[in-house]
Amino acid sequence: MEKVGIFYGSSTGNTETAANQIQQELGTDMADVKEVSDASANDLETYSNIIFGASTWGVGDMQDDFDVFLSEIENANLEGKKVAIFGLGDQDTYPDSFVDAIGIIYETLEGKGCEVIGQVAKESYSYDVSKAEINGELIGLPLDEENQGNLTNERIKNWVQQLKGQFN
Numbered sequence: 001m002e003k004v005g006i007f008y009g010s011s012t013g014n015t016e017t018a019a020n021q022i023q024q025e026l027g028t029d030m031a032d033v034k035e036v037s038d039a040s041a042n043d044l045e046t047y048s049n050i051i052f053g054a055s056t057w058g059v060g061d062m063q064d065d066f067d068v069f070l071s072e073i074e075n076a077n078l079e080g081k082k083v084a085i086f087g088l089g090d091q092d093t094y095p096d097s098f099v100d101a102i103g104i105i106y107e108t109l110e111g112k113g114c115e116v117i118g119q120v121a122k123e124s125y126s127y128d129v130s131k132a133e134i135n136g137e138l139i140g141l142p143l144d145e146e147n148q149g150n151l152t153n154e155r156i157k158n159w160v161q162q163l164k165g166q167f168n
């Protein structure tokens with residue numbers, strides 16, 4: 001497996017913590033972690049395997065730093081890359097916009113020639129509407145520290161195992 005670049009945006013630290021856990025699971029020598037406010041399109045092009053992570057704010061709004069970073073994603077050449085997405089959210093308080101940031105990132109990647117990997121089943125979550133749900137499955141990994149923090153470690157472990165078999 002080639003080295004992975006993990007790019008995250010986090011307002012209160014939850015996505016940052018998850019990004020660091022994902023790096024640990026991949027192996028610290030196999031993955032770099034970068035906050036998106038310190039990253040550019042050039043940084044993205046360094047990696048053939050990329051993980052994006054962002055939380056959802058407002059009602060279905062992208063985390064502030066990651067919102068700015070979307071234009072760097074749009075400008076980057078992502079042809080042939082494998083990309084996985086995770087997102088932090090709160091399914092009880094925001095059941096109609098649960099982890100929408102995952103879906104917003106996915107929409108930004110459409111037509112860019114990269115393959116989005118790391119889909120997960122929706123059954124262990126309880127929400128009404130999410131931009132992360134496409135054709136009955138979640139196109140990235142949702143994590144919910146408010147309501148299901150006890151599941152986070154296991155979800156990350158399983159997801160990273162899945163990614164290890166799919167990355168370039």
Ligand SMILES: Cc1cc2nc3c(=O)[nH]c(=O)nc-3n(C[C@H](O)[C@H](O)[C@H](O)COP(=O)(O)O)c2cc1C
Binds near residue numbers: 089145
């Ligand atoms: C004002 C406010 C608005 C939020 N809006 C949403 C939302 O629309 N959808 C969602 O899934 N989570 C929402 N959340 C939950 C956050 O995404 C969650 O707390 C997340 O863990 C924050 O991650 P961060 O610390 O990395 O920014 C909201 C939280 C707050 C305080």
